[in-house]
Amino acid sequence: xxxxxxxxxxxxxxxxxxxxxxxxxxxxxxxxxxxxxxxxxxxxxxxxxxxxxxxxxxxxxxxxxxxxxxxxxxxxxxxxxxxxxxxxxxxxxxxxxxxxxxxxxxxxxxxxxxxxxxxxxxxxxxxxxxxxxxxxxxxxxxxxxxxxxxxxxxxxxxxxxxxxxxxxxxxxxxxxxxxxxxxxxxxxxxxxxxxxxxxxxxxxxxxxxxxxxxxxxxxxxxxxxxxxxxxxxxxxxxxxxxxxxxxxxxxxxxxxxxxxxxxxxxxxxxxxxxxxxxxxxxxxxxxxxxxxxxxxxxxxxxxxxxxxxxxxxxxxxxxxxxxxxxxxxxxxxxxxxxxxxxxxxxxxxxxxxxxxxxxxxxxxxxxxxxxxxxxxxxxxxxxxxxxxxxxxxxxxxxxxxxxxxxxxxxxxxxxxxxxxxxxxxxxxxxxxxxxxxxxxxxxxxxxxxxxxxxxxxxxxxxxxxxxxxxxxxxxxxxxxxxxxxxxxxxxxxxxxxxxxxxxxxxxxxxxxxxxxxxxxxxxxxxxxxx
Numbered sequence: 461x462x463x464x465x466x467x468x469x470x471x472x473x474x475x476x477x478x479x480x481x482x483x484x485x486x487x488x489x490x491x492x493x494x495x496x497x498x499x500x501x502x503x504x505x506x507x508x509x510x511x512x513x514x515x516x517x518x519x520x521x522x523x524x525x526x527x528x529x530x531x532x533x534x535x536x537x538x539x540x541x542x543x544x545x546x547x548x549x550x551x552x553x554x555x556x557x558x559x560x561x562x563x564x565x566x567x568x569x570x571x572x573x574x575x576x577x578x579x580x581x582x583x584x585x586x587x588x589x590x591x592x593x594x595x596x597x598x599x600x601x602x603x604x605x606x607x608x609x610x611x612x613x614x615x616x617x618x619x620x621x622x623x624x625x626x627x628x629x630x631x632x633x634x635x636x637x638x639x640x641x642x643x644x645x646x647x648x649x650x651x652x653x654x655x656x657x658x659x660x661x662x663x664x665x666x667x668x669x670x671x672x673x674x675x676x677x678x679x680x681x682x683x684x685x686x687x688x689x690x691x692x693x694x695x696x697x698x699x700x701x702x703x704x705x706x707x708x709x710x711x712x713x714x715x716x717x718x719x720x721x722x723x724x725x726x727x728x729x730x731x732x733x734x735x736x737x738x739x740x741x742x743x744x745x746x747x748x749x750x751x752x753x754x755x756x757x758x759x760x761x762x763x764x765x766x767x768x769x770x771x772x773x774x775x776x777x778x779x780x781x782x783x784x785x786x787x788x789x790x791x792x793x794x795x796x797x798x799x800x801x802x803x804x805x806x807x808x809x810x811x812x813x814x815x816x817x818x819x820x821x822x823x824x825x826x827x828x829x830x831x832x833x834x835x836x837x838x839x840x841x842x843x844x845x846x847x848x849x850x851x852x853x854x855x856x857x858x859x860x861x862x863x864x865x866x867x868x869x870x871x872x873x874x875x876x877x878x879x880x881x882x883x884x885x886x887x888x889x890x891x892x893x894x895x896x897x898x899x900x901x902x903x904x905x906x907x908x909x910x911x912x913x914x915x916x917x918x919x920x921x922x923x924x925x926x927x928x929x930x931x932x933x934x935x936x937x938x939x940x941x942x943x944x945x946x947x948x949x950x951x952x953x954x955x956x957x958x959x960x961x962x963x964x965x966x967x968x969x970x971x972x973x974x975x976x977x978x979x980x981x982x983x984x985x986x987x988x989x990x
Contacts, residue, residue, distance in 0.1 A: 461568055461574070461577065461687070464577060464578065464581065465538045465561070465562065465565040465581075466564070467712065468561060468581040468582075468585065469561060470896045471559065471585065472557065472558070472561055472585055472590060472591070475556075475590075475591045476557070476590075476591045476594055476595075477586065478591075478805065479592065479594075479835050480492075480595065482832075482835050482836050483495060483595060483835050483838070483839040483840075484555060484839070486836060486837065486839065486840040486982070487511075487839060487840060487843055488843065488981065488982075490942060491498075491546065491841070491976030492546075492547070492550070493839040493840075493842050493843045493847060493969045494549065494550075494595070494596060494597045494747060494839065494842065495592075495595055495596050495834065495835065495839045495842060495951075496596045496597070496598065496838070496842070496952055497842055497846045497866050497867075497868035497952075497953075498596075498598060498868055499549050499596060499597035499598055499868065499894070500846075500868030500869045500871065500872040500873075501517070501525055501526065501867060501871065501872075501884070501885075502526060502528075502531060502532060502535055502549060502597075502598070502599070502866075502943055503516050503546065503548070503549065503872045504534055504867075504868065504871035504872040505517055505525055505534065505587065505871075506532050506533075506535035506536040506537050506751075507536075507544055507872070508536075509532065509533075509536040510536040510539040510540040510758055511539070514527060515532075515681075515682075515685070516885070517867055517871045517878055517880075517884075517885040518871075518877050518878055518885065520700070520939070521887075522682075522685040522686050522687055522887070523687070523692065523884075523885050523887045524682050524687045524691040524692050524887070525687070525691070525692060525867070525884045525885045526691060526693075527637075527641060527691045527693045528599035528602075528603075528640055528641055528644055528903055529639040529640075529674060529675075529678050530599070530602065530636060530639035530640045531552075531598075531599035531602055531640060531847065533639075534552060534602075535548055535549065535552070537753045538552075539696050539802075541763055543636065545976075546872075548704070549597030549598070550594070550595075550597050552601075552602065553593065553594040553595075553596075553597055553598075553601040554594055555979075556594075556604070556605045557590050557594045557599040557601055557895060558606050559605055560584075560590070560601065560604050560783070561581070561585070561603040561609045563605070563609050563612050564580055564581060564584045564608055564783070564786075564787070565577065565581060566789070567580070567608070567611065567612045567615065567787060568580045569583070570612075570616070571619070572613055572790075572791055572794070573794070574919075575794050575798075576696070576791050576794050576922050578627065579790045579794070579916075580786055580787070581731065581794070583820070583821065583824060584783060585724040585785050586784055586824040586825060586827075586828050587782045587783075587785075587820070587823075587824035587827075588604055588779045588782045588783050588786075589603075589776075589779060589827060589831055591743050591835075592776075592831045592834070592835060593776065593779060594863075595835065595839075596776065598776065599640060599641065600776045600777070600779055600780065602640055603640045603641045603644075603779075603780045604779055604780045604783045604820075606636050606637045606640050606644075607637065607644075607647070607780040607781075607783055607784055608783050608784075608787070608813045609633050610630075610633040610634065610637050610647070611756060611760075611784060611882075612631055612789050612859045613626060613630045614630060614651070614755075614756060614759075615756055616629075617629075617630050617663075618755055618756070621981075622663055622809060623932045627663065627666070629662075629916055630667070631667065631670045631715075631917055632694050632710070633668050634648060634670045634671045635670045635671065636669040636966075637671065638670070638672060638673070638674050638675055639674040639675070641780070642690065642691070642694060643767055643771045643777070643780075643932040644671070645671070645672070646762070646763045646766035646767050646770075646771075647674065647759060647763045648667060648668065648671035649668075650758070650759045650762035650763055650766070651697065651755075652664045652665075652667050652668040652671075654751060654755050654758055654759060655755075657748075657751045658751060658752060658755065668740065670671055674726075674844040674911060683843045686887065687887050688887070688890070688891065688894070688897045691843045692883055692884050692886075692887060692890035693884055695883070695885045695890045695893065695894040696882070696884065696890055696893060697772060698770060698771065699712045699716060699769065699770045699771070700713065703712055703832040708898075711740065712769050712770065713769060714784070716768045716769040716773075717751065717765075717769065720768065720773070722770050722773045722774045723773060724884075725823060726773060726778055726781075726782070726976070727764050727768070727773075727781075727785070728819075728934065729737040729816040729817070729819040729820045729823070730764075730785045730789050730816070730820060731761065731764070731811075732816040733789045733792055733793065733813055733816045733817060733820075734757060734761055734788070734789065734792065736812055736813055736816075737792040737796075737807050737813070737942070738750065738754070738797065739809070740796070740806065740809050741795075749957070753835075756787075756788060757788045757792075760781075760785060760787070760788050761788075762784065762786040763781065764781055764784075764785070767781060776944075779920060789817070789866045791821070792813075792819050793894060796809070796810050796813050797810075799809075806823075813901070819868050827978070830891075831950060834951050836951075837949050837952070837955075838951040838952025839952070840949075840951075841947055841949060841950070841951050842869070842952050842953065843981070844947045844951050844981050844982075844983050844984050845866075845945065845947055845958060846866055846868065846869035846870065847869050847871070847872055847873070847978060848875040848981050848984060849864070849866075849874075849925050849945075849958065850869040850870045850872070850874040851873070851874070851978075852974065852975070852978050853870055853874040853876050853923075853925070854873055854874030854875060854876070855974075855978070856978075857874070857876050857922055857923065858874070858875050858876060859875065859876065859877065860876055860877065860922045861876075861877045861879060861880045861919045861920060862877070862878060862879065862921055862922060862923055862924065862925070862927060863881060863916055863921050863923070863924035863925075863961075864879070864880060864881070864883045864924070864925055864926060865880065865881050865927055865930045866954070867880050867882070867884060867885045875986070879915070879916055879919055879921055881912055881926060881930060881931055882930065888915065889912060889915075892908065892912075893908065896908065900958050905932040905934050906932075907935040908932040909931070909933035909934070909936070911934070912931070913936040913938075915962075916936075921963060922962075922963065922967055923960060923961060923962055923963065923967060923971050924939065924961040924963070925958055925959070925960050925961070926958065926960050927954060927955045927957070927958060927959075928960065930954075935961065938963070939961040939962070939963065940961060940962045940964070940965070940990060941959055941961055941989040941990065942960045942961065942962055942968060942971045942988070942989060942990045943959070943960045943972075943973060943986055943988045943989055943990070944957050944958065944959045944986070944988060944989060945957065945958050945959075945960075945984050945985070945986055946984065946985045946987070947983065947984055947985075948983065959989070960975065962990075972988070975988075980989045
């Protein structure tokens with residue numbers, strides 16, 4: 461059976477190698493550029509932790525710009541021991557990719573059969589977009605690995621009766637899962653509740669305590685250093701109840717599930733498989749039997765629902781769920797063909813299951829096709845936009861205060877002091893947004909505009925380079941537009957055009973001179989506005 465592992469490891473290697481070549485071959489320099497600017501956020505923050513002991517992008521201020529405690533600490537440890545290196549995220553992700561594949565193999569090899577193993581390994585590589593996850597250099601591959609190992613050891617614990625050895629492995633995975641992404645709270649909460657229903661009281665309490673302890677400790681640490689309990693990214697992007705509690709719950713459900721196309725594309729087919737599997741195997745009154753036998757499946761479904769409601773299910777954040785979905789749905793499909801007798805009802809169920817599973821297969825290959833263009837051009841776009849901005853700022857504005865909205869490459873390469881209008885690297889901005897976002901949109905945008913404009917003036921920022929539409933209620937009237945930079949495609953970046961602004965007439969002359977002196981990438985179109 462191990463020959464299948466070697467085969468799929470080889471397939472993964474070929475796909476990953478081709479993806480790396482596709483991305484790297486479009487770059488004009490000799491250094492690999494990550495397809496997402498966010499990888500450089502992790503690098504900048506981790507370097508600051510390792511060198512200055514400060515959890516933030518700027519060297520003198522605490523700003524919780526990372527939503528992954530574990531990934532930041534892991535990168536910081538590598539920087540502390542071996543020195544700074546831009547390739548640490550790629551190195552970690554390659555290892556996590558292969559180890560994830562190994563645990564998927566072990567899961568189906570130890571607990572199921574050959575058919576499940578082949579289906580599971582085939583779907584895992586494509587459904588989770590493992591090649592793309594590795595290349596972006598983010599914590600998502602580590603999240604996938606810990607989710608897979610968590611389900612593997614949970615299944616072992618349930619089958620072996622929670623032996624001491626299995627419980628220790630399970631709790632270790634739980635602790636790590638709680639630190640890799642805050643969305644892991646959903647998995648931990650659902651599992652703890654199911655363990656209570658199973659009357660595994662001590663295990664339930666241990667899982668809940670171990671899973672939430674790192675989050676609690678980090679939250680206390682963050683508050684003591686002037687931040688909020690959750691990272692700035694969760695304050696800016698998360699979905700949570702507001703002052704009008706019931707209306708906000710309806711809004712969360714509407715936006716997260718009811719009108720969310722991504723939810724249907726990703727999770728409708730797997731949920732159909734789970735529902736018809738339950739209908740075929742259990743009676744509605746056998747709820748306790750379902751809890752006992754299907755703890756893993758219910759945990760995964762519950763996590764899918766909670767994540768869809770309160771987090772993001774696009775770009776890359778959902779891929780740990782896709783790994784979990786594969787682990788529970790593949791055995792359900794094979795069950796229908798090995799254990800089910802032929803009959804009219806059963807035949808209908810089979811047709812529905814096959815249709816749903818076919819949709820899962822189709823969508824996994826569809827996303828692979830879509831990501832081909834992203835892999836091909838995203839690194840090139842980051843090189844032409846974020847890297848070029850960091851080069852100019854690093855050359856002419858070192859140690860000065862600047863206004864930006866994409867912070868990663870600028871923070872890592874240019875050694876400037878960042879004021880982030882998107883709020884990730886500036887806690888004051890994130891806090892103001894969090895406290896006022898339930899206001900009427902028009903009132904909120906005006907207040908938000910005035911707040912940031914006054915803050916930028918107080919901090920004596922030299923220049924700004926931003927997407928103009930990202931500044932609420934329009935660019936401040938006192939800012940002087942100097943030039944725009946436009947790239948050809950939009951893959952991996954939010955907009956094709958960034959605009960350079962000066963804060964006053966003196967800075968305008970200096971910025972204009974700097975822009976004219978700068979050796980801009982030939983693929984970027986520069987248009988002077990001053």
